[in-house]
Amino acid sequence: MxxxxxxxxxxxxxxxxxxxxxxxxxxxxxxxxxxxxxxxxxxxxxxxxxxxxxxxxxxxxxxxxxxxxxxxxxxxxxxxxxxxxxxxxxxxxxxxxxxxxxxxxxxxxxxxxxxxxxxxxxxxxxxxxxxxxxxxxxxxxxxxxxxxxxxxxxxLMTAPPPPASRPPATRPPQSGSCNVVAPDRPAPTTGRPHPTSDSEQRLEAALQRCDWASGRAWNQTYRRGPLSNVIRVDLLWPHEKCVVEIDGADHRRSKKYLADRRRDVDLQLDGYAVLRFTNEQIRDDIGAVIIQIEHLVRARRGNTEAQHHVG
Known part of the structure; x- marks a missing residue:
């Protein structure tokens, strides 16, 4: 109970x-x-x-x-x-x-x-x-x-069989839904979190323990076309077309909020999925943040693999 x-x-x-x-x-x-x-x-x-x-x-x-x-x-x-x-x-x-x-x-x-x-x-x-x-x-x-x-x-739901592989004997994080990977095999990543962003550093530290989080890239630029403005995204899974943005207090201001919505629409029109989290969410409930990102990345990864298989 x-x-x-x-x-x-x-x-x-x-x-x-x-x-x-x-x-x-x-x-x-x-x-x-x-x-x-x-x-x-x-x-x-x-x-x-x-x-x-x-x-x-x-x-x-x-x-x-x-x-x-x-x-x-x-x-x-x-x-x-x-x-x-x-x-x-x-x-x-x-x-x-x-x-x-x-x-x-x-x-x-x-x-x-x-x-x-x-x-x-x-x-x-x-x-x-x-x-x-x-x-x-x-x-x-x-x-x-x-x-x-x-x-x-x-x-009542049917559970998949337990995975055959065992997680390595390392102390896992306090929360989140990650399989822990060995310290000598960090999840592959491109770029780095911004050195002055505590939220980006916290999120990267959590993602390093997640075997599903490979292929991510930090602080990348993206442009829809030669006449479009350059978009810089906080965190990107290029293959799965997943974007994660971390918003500080300034993102609540009217002009910044509208600019963020325009950026999201531009990305979505090109097939990207966008998740946004506040600094407070990263600081206070990193486990829930990781679970939501995992669900999105796995779902997009599964769809990509299915389309590749059909093709």
């Missing part, structure tokens, strides 16, 4: 993931049978026993598709009877790990209690989080409490 109120997309996703993890913690060691001999004692867990649980989980992962660091940390948390630290793994890594743990267990359902303070404007956040959980973890999501007008009672 998860309870959500005043949500952001990442916070709702994390609440749902933690609720699923809580069930797995309670059912330990069913999903790690080799640990049964170390559980059930009345005394406080010793450091030796904790190390043994950790080693057993890593051994299990080495002979399966489980991601070792996540399985080991979840096993230790379950052994100690405490939740997994929220900032230990990014949502996508937790979801991939849970998808493997719930595989073959029928059609489990997560019951989500929506608080009365939950506004109608926040419904898309709840629905988006439920769809993300259904698709990544492979379980149903059932909303109870305050009705959500835009949803059916039960959301």
């Amino acid at each position: 998860a309870i959500i109120e005043a949500p952001t997309l990442v916070s709702v996703i994390m609440s749902m993931l933690q609720a699923i993890e809580a069930v797995k913690i309670k059912t330990f060691p069913e999903w790690l049978p080799a640990a049964r001999a170390l559980t059930g004692g009345d005394s406080s867990p010793s450091a030796t026993a904790v190390a043994a649980i950790h080693a057993l989980a890593l051994t299990e992962a080495a002979h399966s598709q489980h991601y070792g660091p996540y399985l080991a940390d979840l096993a230790v948390a379950a052994f100690l009877g405490q939740p997994l630290a929220e900032d230990r793994f990014a949502p996508e890594i937790r979801a991939n790990g849970l998808a493997r743990l719930v595989a073959g267990s029928g059609q489990p359902v997560l019951v989500v209690t929506v608080a009365a303070a939950f506004s109608d404007d926040e419904e898309p956040t709840a629905i988006g989080a439920a769809q993300w959980i259904c698709g990544r973890v492979g379980i149903g999501v059932w909303f109870v409490g305050k009705p959500l007008a835009a949803t059916q009672d039960l959301l």
Whole structure:
């Protein structure tokens, strides 16, 4: 059971993931049978026993598709009877790990209690989080409490099989939906964030941990034709024709706002998709920003590949 109120997309996703993890913690060691001999004692867990649980989980992962660091940390948390630290793994890594743990267990359902303070404007956040959980973890999501007008009672979606490859053993970011790539294999990029822009630096640091973010280019110029004005874009995926703009407070002024709209229209007429984020969004909710960019890039990348295949 998860309870959500005043949500952001990442916070709702994390609440749902933690609720699923809580069930797995309670059912330990069913999903790690080799640990049964170390559980059930009345005394406080010793450091030796904790190390043994950790080693057993890593051994299990080495002979399966489980991601070792996540399985080991979840096993230790379950052994100690405490939740997994929220900032230990990014949502996508937790979801991939849970998808493997719930595989073959029928059609489990997560019951989500929506608080009365939950506004109608926040419904898309709840629905988006439920769809993300259904698709990544492979379980149903059932909303109870305050009705959500835009949803059916039960959301059941077919989950794709867990990916065969495992993410590397690096500490992931606190939020966002990124697969973490090894430090010695940074996501390819062209150009650099502006050295005086904290928002661009923050976003690039987050994107470096995302395997889907390759092919991006910072601070590029674009011109529709020889008689058109040059457009400088903050962040661009040229192949997918995705543009991300980061707006400071000056972009709210009338002239700047109108100029931005004209730029967006010019780009859209040439087939580009444009996302705009404020400095505050980058600073306060980078995880939600990353998720939105990922959805756009993956969707455009899929359409491009499909068109290439048809051609």
